[in-house]
Amino acid sequence: MEASFTSQKTYIDEFSPVEYFNMYYDSEQGKLPEWTDFVLQTLHEVFSSGGVEGDTIIDIGSGPTIYQLLSACEGFNKIIVSDFLEQNLAELQKWLKKEPGKFDWTSYIKHVCELEGNRVSWDEKAEKLRSKVKEVLRCDVLKKNPFEPLTLAPVDCVISCLCLEVACKDMDSFYNALTNLKDFIKPGGHLLLLSMLNSRYYAIGNTFFSTLPITKEGLEKALKDAGYEIVEIKYAAQNYQSNVEIFTGDTHYYVKARKPI
Numbered sequence: 001m002e003a004s005f006t007s008q009k010t011y012i013d014e015f016s017p018v019e020y021f022n023m024y025y026d027s028e029q030g031k032l033p034e035w036t037d038f039v040l041q042t043l044h045e046v047f048s049s050g051g052v053e054g055d056t057i058i059d060i061g062s063g064p065t066i067y068q069l070l071s072a073c074e075g076f077n078k079i080i081v082s083d084f085l086e087q088n089l090a091e092l093q094k095w096l097k098k099e100p101g102k103f104d105w106t107s108y109i110k111h112v113c114e115l116e117g118n119r120v121s122w123d124e125k126a127e128k129l130r131s132k133v134k135e136v137l138r139c140d141v142l143k144k145n146p147f148e149p150l151t152l153a154p155v156d157c158v159i160s161c162l163c164l165e166v167a168c169k170d171m172d173s174f175y176n177a178l179t180n181l182k183d184f185i186k187p188g189g190h191l192l193l194l195s196m197l198n199s200r201y202y203a204i205g206n207t208f209f210s211t212l213p214i215t216k217e218g219l220e221k222a223l224k225d226a227g228y229e230i231v232e233i234k235y236a237a238q239n240y241q242s243n244v245e246i247f248t249g250d251t252h253y254y255v256k257a258r259k260p261i
């Protein structure tokens with residue numbers, strides 16, 4: 001199965017947050033998907049070991065999900081979430097405002113509370129995250145100013161999960177996106193990227209969405225060419241298998257990169 005590059009129109013028309021939840025974030029009897037295990041463990045280690053903290057963090061391509069911010073909310077006063085799609089921003093607002101039909105993230109929140117030594121109850125943790133999300137913004141990471149027409153001041157940290165390979169058609173576009181994001185990071189601030197290597201597509205319902213099949217070498221070169229210092233990088237084999245191939249990709253990755261002072 002090869003998916004040709006997915007247009008922004010297809011995203012607008014076909015990306016269903018509810019189907020996305022059902023396919024990738026349904027936690028059967030509390031067992032979390034392999035991807036989120038990787039992300040939650042990694043981000044717990046990043047944020048509990050110090051060094052990545054400050055006033056503001058921006059999540060780029062948040063989609064309709066909040067799991068990626070559960071540890072980050074300990075290290076920052078203000079969180080900005082963002083996505084290209086209005087339907088994803090609406091889903092985020094539903095969770096933030098505790099509206100009927102919001103996705104149930106309880107097992108994810110409990111898991112992070114356990115990683116953090118159960119210092120607070122899971123509902124206190126959820127409230128803490130809600131209280132830190134100050135803005136929900138539309139963004140397009142392919143634009144020189146992804147938040148156009150807004151102009152945002154540079155922040156201490158940018159995080160992005162499973163977004164750049166989805167948005168970018170080729171390595172030039174990936175490099176440009178990294179460069180665009182760098183403009184939003186203060187000198188000495190960090191970029192945290194978590195995603196998948198060698199992925200060609202993922203499905204939501206019956207629609208296949210393309211992804212850029214990035215390699216370790218391509219990833220590290222693009223970061224360096226875009227002017228980041230790679231502080232930490234981790235690769236982990238992706239072992240999930242199912243009868244129907246709903247996504248491809250063989251390796252989860254995490255990068256902590258720094259914008260030089």
Ligand SMILES: C[S@@+](CC[C@H](N)C(=O)[O-])C[C@H]1O[C@@H](n2cnc3c(N)ncnc32)[C@H](O)[C@@H]1O
Nearest residue numbers: 061062063084085139140141142161162163167
């Ligand atoms: C696979 S989802 C990942 C969502 C979420 N971060 C997660 O970890 O599940 C990819 C997300 O990238 C967003 N996206 C696609 N193109 C984009 C663009 N040009 N700028 C910003 N976000 C984009 C999509 O709307 C979608 O929410």
